[in-house]
Amino acid sequence: MNKEKQIELLQHLVQIPTVDDHEKQVVDYIVKLFEAYKDEARITRIPYQGDRESVVISIGPRDSDFKLGFSGHMDVVNLGDPNAWKDDPFSGKLYDNGTKMYGRGTTDMKSGLAGMVATMLTLLEEKASLKGELRLLATVGEETGMWGSEELTKQGYVDDLDVLVIGEDTTDLNVVYASNGDIDYTVTSYGKVAISSQAGAGINALDNMLDFIHMANQKLRTQPKIHETLGPLVHNVTMISGGDQVNSIPGKITARGNVRINPLYTVAEVQEMLESIILELNTWPDYKFELEYDYLCGAVDGDLQGEYVITAKQMLGEILGHPVKIVGEPGATDASNFVKSPSAPVMLVVGPGNDSVHQIDEYVDIDEYLAATEFYKRFARKYLT
Numbered sequence: 001m002n003k004e005k006q007i008e009l010l011q012h013l014v015q016i017p018t019v020d021d022h023e024k025q026v027v028d029y030i031v032k033l034f035e036a037y038k039d040e041a042r043i044t045r046i047p048y049q050g051d052r053e054s055v056v057i058s059i060g061p062r063d064s065d066f067k068l069g070f071s072g073h074m075d076v077v078n079l080g081d082p083n084a085w086k087d088d089p090f091s092g093k094l095y096d097n098g099t100k101m102y103g104r105g106t107t108d109m110k111s112g113l114a115g116m117v118a119t120m121l122t123l124l125e126e127k128a129s130l131k132g133e134l135r136l137l138a139t140v141g142e143e144t145g146m147w148g149s150e151e152l153t154k155q156g157y158v159d160d161l162d163v164l165v166i167g168e169d170t171t172d173l174n175v176v177y178a179s180n181g182d183i184d185y186t187v188t189s190y191g192k193v194a195i196s197s198q199a200g201a202g203i204n205a206l207d208n209m210l211d212f213i214h215m216a217n218q219k220l221r222t223q224p225k226i227h228e229t230l231g232p233l234v235h236n237v238t239m240i241s242g243g244d245q246v247n248s249i250p251g252k253i254t255a256r257g258n259v260r261i262n263p264l265y266t267v268a269e270v271q272e273m274l275e276s277i278i279l280e281l282n283t284w285p286d287y288k289f290e291l292e293y294d295y296l297c298g299a300v301d302g303d304l305q306g307e308y309v310i311t312a313k314q315m316l317g318e319i320l321g322h323p324v325k326i327v328g329e330p331g332a333t334d335a336s337n338f339v340k341s342p343s344a345p346v347m348l349v350v351g352p353g354n355d356s357v358h359q360i361d362e363y364v365d366i367d368e369y370l371a372a373t374e375f376y377k378r379f380a381r382k383y384l385t
Helices: 003-014 023-033 106-125 147-154 196-201 205-220 267-281 307-320 366-384
Strands: 042-049 052-059 067-073 100-102 133-139 163-166 175-179 181-190 234-242 252-261 289-297 326-329 346-349 363-365
Touching: 003 023, 003 100, 003 106, 003 366, 023 042, 023 052, 023 106, 023 133, 042 147, 052 106, 052 147, 067 106, 067 147, 067 366, 100 106, 100 366, 106 133, 106 363, 106 366, 133 147, 133 366, 163 366, 175 307, 181 205, 181 267, 205 234, 205 252, 205 267, 252 267, 267 289, 307 346, 307 366, 363 366
Parallel strands: 067 133, 067 163, 163 346, 175 326
Antiparallel strands: 042 052, 052 133, 100 363, 175 346, 181 252, 181 289, 234 252
């Protein structure tokens, strides 16, 4: 597949609006690309709900000793104000003398997905003799809960993989070998309403909530285990609501918090930290708290000097003409579900990326997209041919 076809492929993916929905339309398009290779490509569609599907596409011998996985999600985040964009966010148009493509999902992460699809099609076009299997996992709902990767993991699609490359955006095409996990939680403080002129007759749920926030920050921000690239645990309370009116003591306050978990801690360990605070506060007079978890996903760790990580770093340096870094990713990816496999593969993340992710006028540099695609091709050829 030449460069023009690779760019056209990405444009088609960007032109399919998949803001937390409609991934089935992406699957329809991708599956159509493989129609000419129906005897070589094995395709399994995994329905989620409505117009949403994940898809698994495999080429090469299924009974091989080595299996390489590619993965990318098909959904994108919301647009913000669509009128603030320089053009239709789903146009896939090229700008700046053809050096950039603007549009929602160009970087996060339809360029990575397009590069992986292009790699598989190129191997099929070349009639490459594969000694191992290459399997693409294209998932739904990564941005809002990682539903697709959760289901594919449950169904065993990563259990027999030796290595899995995730095409999520990475700055400067650096190689991500480890990533943080994530806990989102809701905590509720219950007090007693009273008129503010007689505050002693009430119980101020907000005052009590401030005690929780202080204790949670103190406990989680001072944990001793510091990851070599991702650093310490990160805790923030990011939303707070409650109270009825300005001259009333609030009887109920709700807060939401987020913990980024480095790979040296488990989800269960961080849950125990939060729950121990709630247990202690609930023994204090006039304190009543409830804690609920909204989202849980574990961290992913890897070997900084592992074969696949070092190989990826060397290949990308050759393609780009300058060194890349091996780094940790502070955010979570579908890897947080894939790592739950009973025999999880080595995982690394490499994809076109920049600081426009999730922003108005998101874009991808075409040269970086093509470089990432070249990396996927070289990596696949090294281990499968």
